[in-house]
Amino acid sequence: MKFALIAHDGKKADLVSFVLKRLDFFNRPDIDVIATGTTGKMLIDAGVTKVQRVASGPMGGDAEIGAMITRGEMQAVIFFRDPLDKHPHDVDISMLLRLCDVHNVALATNKSSAKMLVHYHQK
Numbered sequence: 001m002k003f004a005l006i007a008h009d010g011k012k013a014d015l016v017s018f019v020l021k022r023l024d025f026f027n028r029p030d031i032d033v034i035a036t037g038t039t040g041k042m043l044i045d046a047g048v049t050k051v052q053r054v055a056s057g058p059m060g061g062d063a064e065i066g067a068m069i070t071r072g073e074m075q076a077v078i079f080f081r082d083p084l085d086k087h088p089h090d091v092d093i094s095m096l097l098r099l100c101d102v103h104n105v106a107l108a109t110n111k112s113s114a115k116m117l118v119h120y121h122q123k
Helices: 009-020 037-046 061-070 090-102 111-121
Strands: 002-007 032-036 051-054 076-080 106-108
Touching: 002 009, 002 037, 002 061, 009 037, 009 076, 009 111, 032 037, 032 061, 037 051, 051 061, 061 090, 076 090, 076 111, 090 106, 106 111
Parallel strands: 002 032, 002 076, 032 051, 076 106
Antiparallel strands: none
């Protein structure tokens, strides 16, 4: 199973904290973590053993993950968005969220929905 983990700058610490509380899940051999640039580095530093890093979001990382979604390679996306900040690559973010809907990929955009998504896949 491939899980994309993405976070805006103001939410990166929240995502790392979320993952650390569920490190056993994210380090399972059947879970592949795909993460954008800095988020991926932070996850590796926090102890996630298998992280495939793509470019940062503004440099095309959201599009790379979007391509994985369209090829049917991604089972879930956890994207801790910062809804109170303006982002120069909003069109890329909208594209990624739309692709999750079009291809029926589970999407969590906050801690509460991410908890449910992980809980569902812990079987």
